[in-house]
Amino acid sequence: MLSAAFEPVDRVGWQRAMTLFVSGRVEVVESYAERVVRTIDRAFQLPAVVRFHTGTRHQTRRLVRFSRENVWLRDSGCCQYCAEPVPLARITYDHVVPRSRGGRTGWDNVVIACRPCNQRKADRTPEEAGMWLSRAPVRPRNLPRWRHPDIRWREDMPAPWAPYLGAAFPT
Ligand SMILES: [Zn+2]
Known part of the structure; x- marks a missing residue:
């Protein structure tokens, strides 16, 4: 799925893509010429890449779930x-x-650290360890989904995706 600005925002199954298309929320940008899906009275080429007509409202309204992967993103x-x-x-x-000092496991107290930094900091606050954060951790309003490995270009992905993923993340 692409945003209205042609940036990859998510990877979904073809059923979800068809539902969004039939309900008029996305347009089909690329399809698989040789694969056809049918409803009772219509036939469609299977969509490979779809694009939202307008901003992706549904993504920014939802609260971003706290998880290892989302912190990484x-x-x-x-x-x-x-x-x-x-x-x-x-x-x-x-x-x-x-x-051990009552620090919570949540968006405002957890960051990604490499192993050496994690070990060096150990059971201390950044000030005590003399280490400084690049920026204060907060709950993000949305996430840069295109950084996700699932929607980064790989050789085993369908060929019609290449120009869209390649453009956002050259390999
Ligand atoms: Zn580090």
Whole structure:
């Protein structure tokens, strides 16, 4: 799914894409020529890429759920102390105020940290450890979905997706 500005925003099944298309919320930008789906009285080429007509309201209204993956997306996949990229598979949470001092597990107290920074900081506050956050952690209003590995271009994805994912994230 693309935003009205042609930025990839999500990856959905074809049934969901068809529902959005039939209800008039998206237009079909690319389809699979050789694959056809039918309703009782109509036939459609299976959509490969769809685009919202207007802003993606439904994405910005919902509260962003707190999860490891979403914290990683908010923090641009980088350690918030040294700015080194941290692969999603190897992320470690850092509690800015340590749990032992009553620090909560939530958007405003958890950041992505690389292993060395996490170990160096240990059970201390950033001030005590002499480490500084790139920015204060807050609940994001929305997330840059195109950074998600699911919607980043890979060779095993359908060919019609390539120009849209490639344009946003050159490989
Ligand atoms: Zn680090």
